[in-house]
Amino acid sequence: MxxxxxxxxxxxxxxxxxxxxxxxxxxxxxxxxxxxxxxxxxxxxxxxxxxxxxxxxxxxxxxxxxxxxxxxxxxxxxxxxxxxxxxxxxxxxxxxxxxxxxxxxxxxxxxxxxxxxxxxxxxxxxxxxxxxxxxxxxxxxxxxxxxxxxxxxxxxxxxxxxxxxxxxxxxxxxxxxxxxxxxxxxxxxxxxxxxxxxxxxxxxxxxxxxxxxxxxxxxxxxxxxxxxxxxxxxxxxxxxxxxxxxxxEKKRRARINESLQELRVLLADTDLQLKMENAEVLEMTVKRVECIIQSRAQEVDTMNREASERFAAGYIQCMHEVHTFVSNCPGIDVTIAAELLNHLLECMPLNDEDKFQVMIQDIMTDCSTNSNSTWPSSEGIYAALVSPGGKSISSGSSSALSPAPSTTSSDDLCSDLEETDSEQNHISVDAEKQDVLNMPTVAYSESMWRPW
Known part of the structure; x- marks a missing residue:
């Protein structure tokens, strides 16, 4: 108007x-x-x-x-x-x-x-x-x-x-x-x-x-x-x-003119505009780096989990082979066999106890069906490991760990052990090379026992 x-x-x-x-x-x-x-x-x-x-x-x-x-x-x-x-x-x-x-x-x-x-x-x-x-x-x-x-x-x-x-x-x-x-x-x-x-x-x-x-x-x-x-x-x-x-009306127009003047100064100031562009680029770069770090962290977690699962599977398989060998090898001292098994149980990774228990049960059940060993069952092994009272098999169960009486001499036993070790070493070298090529690098403690 x-x-x-x-x-x-x-x-x-x-x-x-x-x-x-x-x-x-x-x-x-x-x-x-x-x-x-x-x-x-x-x-x-x-x-x-x-x-x-x-x-x-x-x-x-x-x-x-x-x-x-x-x-x-x-x-x-x-x-x-x-x-x-x-x-x-x-x-x-x-x-x-x-x-x-x-x-x-x-x-x-x-x-x-x-x-x-x-x-x-x-x-x-x-x-x-x-x-x-x-x-x-x-x-x-x-x-x-x-x-x-x-x-x-x-x-x-x-x-x-x-x-x-x-x-x-x-x-x-x-x-x-x-x-x-x-x-x-x-x-x-x-x-x-x-x-x-x-x-x-x-x-x-x-x-x-x-x-x-x-x-x-x-x-x-x-x-x-x-x-x-x-x-x-x-x-x-x-x-x-x-x-x-x-x-x-004059005051309203004055406020509008002041706002337009400030906007004109902002648009005409090349240094300020350059700073704003640099700030925007920096913000986008930070967001991109954060996304990359998050994706890499997820990939590393996935790789570590897969490596841990393969490690646990190999560890259980090694326990199975040791269990089979000790069960079928006569003349082994009961105390030595119990200490060996206790050592294997103490070094077992327990990141996922339920999953490892299932794996132990499957392997040990398969082993028990193929042999007439007097070694403890998979439930006993796992219970002995996770029980708060101790991590070793008690001496009171030594009778359960006792193998069948052997009629062979100690020399024959040593020769059989050497032959078995040489065969196992020869077979494990190729498998170790293949696993090392396929498995990603994962940092483990130096005191941890490695099956390969």
Whole structure:
């Protein structure tokens, strides 16, 4: 939405509202203020401080009302250029009547507060001369404060709307701040504070008389008479100032411009862009290296597991061959055979006990079906290995390990052992070479017994 479009809509709406509000205000206000002046000037025999203030207020209100027809005419019609000074004079009188009424109402509230809150000092502070001097001071202040209005109209030959379309001088932030601060907010605070203190004093006096209740109603009436007409008008001035001076929009655009400026600097900075690219490359490299390390670790684990399984299978097979040989070889000492078997059992890998137990059972069962040996069964061997009491076969079971009595001599036994060893060595050399070629390199402890 453009600025011109928004001003057109606001001006059209304000013209309609002004015509709808000013006509009843002019008629009713003119009649009531004339009656008030007649009462104060001719019917009241004694002039008091309150009478002086009320007469001054009625005069200022009447001045303000007499200018409303000019303002309603200027709302609909354009004025010629030679009426520019007359327009400025009428505008000055309009603001004199408005802010003179505001200051007079504030003075009435202060005078009432002094009379109620400090009744003994009021006799010294309040007087008809002081009230008349304050009223004259109000006229001087508002006439001097509205004098800059004559400079708010720019010289020109074209027609214009009086009471509307001030130049940019009239909408400067300092002018609007003084107008709202000293012309409305300050007197409003004085009125509210003095009225609240007066009402509190009347209610705390403990006398709920008809006179006190009437005073409270008068104070509330003065508050309403001030806040109801003047608050919307000054709020409209503030909104129109914000419309003409879009501070919020300027701040929003400033933030957008700052963001775009920072983005431009980032895009134009080659060093920063190079650093960002290097950081991205480094991050991708780290992720790639982590993936490679994880995959290699998984491969190594798989190879180690497969090598362990092959090692265990070969170990069990060697135990089977030793078991078969010792069982079929007569004349072997029982103690030596038991120590040999205990050594093999102690060196057995136990990474996967259940799997190795199954392998031992299969091999030892196969062995027991092919021979009539008196060696322990596979369950006994495994139980002796994993039992917490010890890792060797007890001497009490030596009778179970005793082989059949031998009838051969020790020389024959030695010769048979040598022949068997030579045959086994010859056969195991080729198998060892083939296994070494096929098995991946796995690091084992030097004290571990290796079947090859």
């Amino acid at each position: 453009t600025t011109n479009c928004s001003f057109t809509e606001v001006d059209r709406l304000m013209k309609s509202l002004e015509l709808a509000i000013y006509v009843p205000i002019f008629v009713c206000g003119l009649v009531l203020n004339i009656l008030a002046l007649v009462v104060f000037c001719f019917l009241l025999r004694k002039w008091t401080e309150s009478t002086i203030y009320m007469t001054n207020l009625a005069l200022l209100d009447l001045l303000l009302l007499l200018l409303l027809p000019f303002k309603m005419h200027a709302t609909i019609h354009h004025w010629e250029a030679h009426h520019r000074f007359l327009c400025s004079f009428l505008e000055s009188l309009y603001f004199v009547g408005m802010y003179g009424s505001i200051y007079t109402i504030a003075c009435i509230a202060m005078d009432r507060w002094v009379a109620i809150r400090h009744p003994f000092r009021a006799k010294q502070l309040r007087s008809r001369r002081a009230a008349l001097g304050i009223c004259i001071l109000v006229w001087v202040v508002v006439l001097g404060g509205t004098s800059p209005i004559y400079s708010f109209r720019t010289a020109g030959n074209g027609s214009f709307h009086c009471f509307h379309g001030f130049s940019e001088k009239g909408w400067r932030p300092d002018v609007i701040s003084c107008l709202l601060g000293f012309g409305f907010v300050g007197p409003a605070l004085v009125l509210v504070v003095c009225s609240a203190q007066s009402i509190r004093t009347l209610r705390q006096s403990g006398k709920e008389s008809h006179k006190n209740r009437a005073c409270v109603r008068i104070i509330y009436s003065s508050l309403c008479a001030f806040l109801v007409p003047f608050t919307p008008s000054h709020l409209g001035i503030l909104l129109q100032f914000l419309t003409r001076k879009p501070l919020v």
